[in-house]
Amino acid sequence: MKIRECMSTDVRIARPDDTLETVALAMAEIDAGVMPVSEDDRLVGMITDRDIAVRGVAHGLGPEDLVGDVMSTEVMYCFEDEAVEQVLNNMGDIQIRRLPVLNRDKRLVGIVSLGDLAKTDVRAKTGTTLGDISRKGGLHSQTTDGIGLALD
Template identity: 55%
Template sequence: MQKVSEVMSTDVHVISPDATIEEAAQEMRDGDFGLLPVAEDEDEQLLGVITDRDIAVRAVAEGKDPDTSVGEVMSEGVIWVEEDDSIEDAAQIMSDHQIRRLPVVDADKRLVGIVSLGDFAVDSADIGPVAEALTDISSPP
Protein backbone atom coordinates (compact mmCIF):
# COMPACT_ATOMS: atom_id res chain seq x y z
CA MET A 1 0.00 0.00 0.00
CA GLN A 2 1.54 3.28 -1.14
CA LYS A 3 1.29 6.17 1.34
CA VAL A 4 0.45 9.78 0.59
CA SER A 5 3.84 10.80 2.04
CA GLU A 6 5.54 8.92 -0.81
CA VAL A 7 3.92 11.00 -3.57
CA MET A 8 3.10 14.40 -2.00
CA SER A 9 4.88 17.64 -2.71
CA THR A 10 6.70 18.94 0.37
CA ASP A 11 7.52 22.35 -1.11
CA VAL A 12 4.39 23.98 0.30
CA HIS A 13 3.83 27.71 0.33
CA VAL A 14 1.55 29.11 3.03
CA ILE A 15 -0.19 32.45 2.85
CA SER A 16 -1.51 34.66 5.64
CA PRO A 17 -5.23 35.43 5.84
CA ASP A 18 -4.18 39.11 5.90
CA ALA A 19 -2.38 38.90 2.54
CA THR A 20 -4.21 40.25 -0.48
CA ILE A 21 -5.78 38.13 -3.19
CA GLU A 22 -3.44 39.86 -5.63
CA GLU A 23 -0.47 38.52 -3.63
CA ALA A 24 -2.07 35.06 -3.55
CA ALA A 25 -2.64 35.11 -7.32
CA GLN A 26 0.94 36.23 -7.94
CA GLU A 27 2.31 33.47 -5.72
CA MET A 28 0.13 30.91 -7.51
CA ARG A 29 1.36 32.19 -10.87
CA ASP A 30 5.00 32.26 -9.86
CA GLY A 31 4.86 28.81 -8.26
CA ASP A 32 2.59 27.30 -10.91
CA PHE A 33 0.04 25.94 -8.45
CA GLY A 34 -3.66 26.49 -7.85
CA LEU A 35 -4.02 26.13 -4.08
CA LEU A 36 -2.41 27.89 -1.14
CA PRO A 37 -2.95 26.78 2.44
CA VAL A 38 -3.91 29.70 4.69
CA ALA A 39 -2.32 29.99 8.14
CA GLU A 40 -0.90 32.70 10.37
CA ASP A 41 2.54 31.18 9.80
CA GLU A 42 3.96 27.88 8.58
CA ASP A 43 3.96 26.32 12.05
CA GLU A 44 0.30 27.02 12.73
CA GLN A 45 -2.67 24.84 11.97
CA LEU A 46 -4.57 25.56 8.80
CA LEU A 47 -7.30 28.20 8.82
CA GLY A 48 -8.40 27.39 5.30
CA VAL A 49 -7.18 27.27 1.74
CA ILE A 50 -7.44 29.65 -1.16
CA THR A 51 -7.64 28.34 -4.69
CA ASP A 52 -7.45 29.94 -8.08
CA ARG A 53 -11.18 29.19 -8.31
CA ASP A 54 -11.87 31.01 -5.01
CA ILE A 55 -10.17 34.09 -6.44
CA ALA A 56 -12.15 33.87 -9.69
CA VAL A 57 -15.57 33.05 -8.22
CA ARG A 58 -15.56 34.68 -4.78
CA ALA A 59 -13.51 37.74 -5.63
CA VAL A 60 -13.32 38.70 -9.30
CA ALA A 61 -16.86 37.62 -10.19
CA GLU A 62 -18.15 39.55 -7.16
CA GLY A 63 -16.27 42.72 -8.14
CA LYS A 64 -13.85 42.66 -5.21
CA ASP A 65 -10.65 44.70 -5.37
CA PRO A 66 -7.22 43.07 -5.72
CA ASP A 67 -6.42 44.31 -2.20
CA THR A 68 -9.21 42.17 -0.70
CA SER A 69 -7.79 39.94 2.03
CA VAL A 70 -7.29 36.25 1.47
CA GLY A 71 -9.33 35.65 4.64
CA GLU A 72 -12.42 37.15 2.97
CA VAL A 73 -12.50 34.70 0.06
CA MET A 74 -10.69 31.59 1.30
CA SER A 75 -12.43 28.26 1.69
CA GLU A 76 -12.84 27.29 5.32
CA GLY A 77 -13.49 23.83 6.71
CA VAL A 78 -10.34 22.41 5.19
CA ILE A 79 -10.48 18.86 3.94
CA TRP A 80 -7.11 17.17 4.42
CA VAL A 81 -5.41 13.82 4.46
CA GLU A 82 -2.80 12.44 6.85
CA GLU A 83 0.66 11.64 5.53
CA ASP A 84 0.36 7.96 6.52
CA ASP A 85 -2.97 7.48 4.70
CA SER A 86 -2.96 5.39 1.55
CA ILE A 87 -3.21 7.03 -1.84
CA GLU A 88 -6.44 5.07 -2.34
CA ASP A 89 -7.90 6.72 0.79
CA ALA A 90 -6.78 10.14 -0.44
CA ALA A 91 -8.28 9.48 -3.88
CA GLN A 92 -11.56 8.52 -2.20
CA ILE A 93 -11.58 11.75 -0.15
CA MET A 94 -10.97 13.75 -3.33
CA SER A 95 -13.77 11.86 -5.06
CA ASP A 96 -16.20 12.32 -2.17
CA HIS A 97 -15.58 16.08 -2.01
CA GLN A 98 -14.94 16.66 -5.74
CA ILE A 99 -11.54 18.28 -5.20
CA ARG A 100 -8.25 17.80 -7.03
CA ARG A 101 -5.76 18.84 -4.34
CA LEU A 102 -5.45 18.03 -0.63
CA PRO A 103 -3.30 19.48 2.11
CA VAL A 104 -1.35 16.74 3.91
CA VAL A 105 -0.94 16.91 7.70
CA ASP A 106 1.12 14.97 10.22
CA ALA A 107 -0.15 13.31 13.40
CA ASP A 108 -0.20 16.72 15.13
CA LYS A 109 -2.33 18.16 12.30
CA ARG A 110 0.53 20.35 11.08
CA LEU A 111 0.87 20.93 7.35
CA VAL A 112 3.60 18.80 5.77
CA GLY A 113 2.67 18.73 2.10
CA ILE A 114 0.13 18.94 -0.70
CA VAL A 115 -1.03 16.05 -2.84
CA SER A 116 -2.89 16.25 -6.14
CA LEU A 117 -4.47 13.76 -8.49
CA GLY A 118 -1.51 14.32 -10.80
CA ASP A 119 0.85 13.11 -8.06
CA PHE A 120 -1.07 9.84 -7.88
CA ALA A 121 -1.12 9.33 -11.62
CA VAL A 122 2.62 9.84 -11.96
CA ASP A 123 3.74 7.77 -8.99
CA SER A 124 1.09 5.09 -8.62
CA ALA A 125 1.44 1.63 -10.09
CA ASP A 126 -2.30 1.02 -9.65
CA ILE A 127 -4.05 3.89 -11.39
CA GLY A 128 -7.54 2.40 -10.90
CA PRO A 129 -8.50 4.40 -7.76
CA VAL A 130 -7.09 7.56 -9.30
CA ALA A 131 -9.05 7.12 -12.52
CA GLU A 132 -12.20 6.50 -10.53
CA ALA A 133 -11.61 9.59 -8.38
CA LEU A 134 -11.02 11.74 -11.47
CA THR A 135 -14.24 10.48 -13.01
CA ASP A 136 -16.17 11.28 -9.82
CA ILE A 137 -14.55 14.71 -9.42
CA SER A 138 -15.29 15.63 -13.02
CA SER A 139 -18.93 14.54 -12.80
CA PRO A 140 -21.51 17.14 -11.77
CA PRO A 141 -22.77 16.69 -8.17
Protein backbone atom coordinates in the same frame (compact mmCIF):
# COMPACT_ATOMS: atom_id res chain seq x y z
CA MET B 1 2.00 3.04 -0.71
CA LYS B 2 1.56 5.94 1.72
CA ILE B 3 0.76 9.55 0.85
CA ARG B 4 4.12 10.74 2.22
CA GLU B 5 5.77 8.84 -0.65
CA CYS B 6 4.07 10.84 -3.42
CA MET B 7 3.10 14.23 -1.92
CA SER B 8 4.80 17.53 -2.69
CA THR B 9 6.65 18.92 0.31
CA ASP B 10 7.58 22.29 -1.19
CA VAL B 11 4.39 24.15 -0.25
CA ARG B 12 3.93 27.92 -0.18
CA ILE B 13 1.49 29.16 2.44
CA ALA B 14 -0.80 32.19 2.40
CA ARG B 15 -2.16 34.11 5.38
CA PRO B 16 -5.76 35.35 5.75
CA ASP B 17 -4.51 38.95 5.76
CA ASP B 18 -2.54 38.58 2.50
CA THR B 19 -4.05 40.43 -0.44
CA LEU B 20 -5.56 38.56 -3.36
CA GLU B 21 -2.93 40.17 -5.59
CA THR B 22 -0.07 38.87 -3.43
CA VAL B 23 -1.45 35.34 -3.47
CA ALA B 24 -2.26 35.42 -7.20
CA LEU B 25 1.33 36.53 -7.92
CA ALA B 26 2.69 33.74 -5.70
CA MET B 27 0.49 31.19 -7.48
CA ALA B 28 1.77 32.41 -10.84
CA GLU B 29 5.36 32.26 -9.62
CA ILE B 30 5.11 28.67 -8.43
CA ASP B 31 2.66 27.59 -11.16
CA ALA B 32 0.05 26.38 -8.67
CA GLY B 33 -3.70 26.82 -8.51
CA VAL B 34 -4.06 26.38 -4.77
CA MET B 35 -2.39 27.53 -1.58
CA PRO B 36 -3.03 26.47 2.01
CA VAL B 37 -3.87 29.34 4.36
CA SER B 38 -2.27 29.31 7.79
CA GLU B 39 -2.61 31.46 10.88
CA ASP B 40 -0.69 31.02 14.12
CA ASP B 41 0.92 27.82 12.80
CA ARG B 42 -2.47 26.21 12.06
CA LEU B 43 -4.16 25.46 8.75
CA VAL B 44 -7.28 27.67 8.63
CA GLY B 45 -8.27 27.50 4.98
CA MET B 46 -7.42 26.96 1.36
CA ILE B 47 -7.48 29.44 -1.50
CA THR B 48 -7.58 28.56 -5.18
CA ASP B 49 -7.25 30.57 -8.34
CA ARG B 50 -10.96 29.89 -8.87
CA ASP B 51 -11.75 31.32 -5.44
CA ILE B 52 -10.02 34.53 -6.48
CA ALA B 53 -11.88 34.71 -9.80
CA VAL B 54 -15.32 33.34 -8.93
CA ARG B 55 -15.73 34.34 -5.29
CA GLY B 56 -13.63 37.48 -5.52
CA VAL B 57 -13.66 39.21 -8.88
CA ALA B 58 -17.15 38.00 -9.83
CA HIS B 59 -18.47 39.65 -6.66
CA GLY B 60 -16.62 42.91 -7.15
CA LEU B 61 -13.60 42.31 -4.96
CA GLY B 62 -10.28 43.64 -6.13
CA PRO B 63 -6.59 42.84 -5.81
CA GLU B 64 -6.39 44.74 -2.50
CA ASP B 65 -9.04 42.57 -0.83
CA LEU B 66 -7.96 39.82 1.52
CA VAL B 67 -7.52 36.08 1.23
CA GLY B 68 -9.74 35.66 4.30
CA ASP B 69 -12.64 37.15 2.31
CA VAL B 70 -12.68 34.40 -0.32
CA MET B 71 -10.85 31.34 1.02
CA SER B 72 -12.58 28.08 1.87
CA THR B 73 -12.60 27.67 5.62
CA GLU B 74 -13.84 24.09 5.69
CA VAL B 75 -10.52 22.40 5.05
CA MET B 76 -10.45 18.80 3.94
CA TYR B 77 -7.11 17.09 4.46
CA CYS B 78 -5.39 13.76 4.68
CA PHE B 79 -2.62 12.38 6.84
CA GLU B 80 0.84 11.54 5.54
CA ASP B 81 0.56 7.94 6.75
CA GLU B 82 -2.72 7.17 4.96
CA ALA B 83 -2.79 4.73 2.05
CA VAL B 84 -2.91 6.25 -1.44
CA GLU B 85 -6.02 4.28 -2.41
CA GLN B 86 -7.89 5.45 0.69
CA VAL B 87 -7.07 9.08 -0.11
CA LEU B 88 -8.09 8.63 -3.77
CA ASN B 89 -11.46 7.29 -2.66
CA ASN B 90 -11.88 10.20 -0.26
CA MET B 91 -10.96 12.76 -2.93
CA GLY B 92 -13.65 11.33 -5.19
CA ASP B 93 -16.24 11.33 -2.43
CA ILE B 94 -15.60 14.94 -1.43
CA GLN B 95 -14.89 16.12 -5.02
CA ILE B 96 -11.49 17.67 -4.41
CA ARG B 97 -8.43 17.47 -6.70
CA ARG B 98 -5.85 18.54 -4.11
CA LEU B 99 -5.54 17.97 -0.38
CA PRO B 100 -3.22 19.41 2.21
CA VAL B 101 -1.26 16.67 3.96
CA LEU B 102 -0.89 16.80 7.74
CA ASN B 103 1.15 14.81 10.20
CA ARG B 104 -0.63 13.29 13.19
CA ASP B 105 0.08 16.47 15.19
CA LYS B 106 -2.06 18.23 12.54
CA ARG B 107 0.86 20.22 11.17
CA LEU B 108 1.06 20.84 7.43
CA VAL B 109 3.78 18.69 5.85
CA GLY B 110 2.80 18.75 2.18
CA ILE B 111 0.09 18.76 -0.44
CA VAL B 112 -1.09 15.97 -2.70
CA SER B 113 -2.86 16.33 -6.02
CA LEU B 114 -4.73 13.93 -8.25
CA GLY B 115 -1.77 14.29 -10.63
CA ASP B 116 0.64 13.15 -7.91
CA LEU B 117 -1.52 10.11 -7.27
CA ALA B 118 -1.79 9.30 -10.98
CA LYS B 119 1.95 8.59 -10.92
CA THR B 120 1.59 5.84 -8.30
CA ASP B 121 0.87 2.15 -8.63
CA VAL B 122 -2.89 2.81 -8.25
CA ARG B 123 -3.04 5.12 -11.27
CA ALA B 124 -5.94 3.19 -12.85
CA LYS B 125 -8.10 4.31 -9.92
CA THR B 126 -7.39 7.99 -10.67
CA GLY B 127 -9.73 7.94 -13.69
CA THR B 128 -12.63 6.84 -11.52
CA THR B 129 -11.70 9.45 -8.93
CA LEU B 130 -11.56 12.18 -11.59
CA GLY B 131 -15.06 11.18 -12.70
CA ASP B 132 -16.27 11.41 -9.11
CA ILE B 133 -14.58 14.79 -8.61
CA SER B 134 -16.11 16.15 -11.81
CA ARG B 135 -19.71 15.59 -10.73
CA LYS B 136 -21.71 18.81 -10.68
CA GLY B 137 -21.97 20.58 -7.32
CA GLY B 138 -20.45 19.29 -4.14
CA LEU B 139 -19.30 20.72 -0.84
CA HIS B 140 -16.79 23.09 -2.34
CA SER B 141 -18.72 24.72 -5.14
CA GLN B 142 -17.33 28.24 -5.57
CA THR B 143 -20.82 29.62 -5.95
CA THR B 144 -22.17 28.34 -2.63
CA ASP B 145 -19.54 28.94 0.03
CA GLY B 146 -16.70 31.33 0.78
CA ILE B 147 -18.23 34.78 0.92
CA GLY B 148 -21.69 33.19 1.01
CA LEU B 149 -23.08 34.68 -2.18
CA ALA B 150 -24.72 32.46 -4.78
CA LEU B 151 -24.35 33.39 -8.44
CA ASP B 152 -27.61 33.41 -10.40
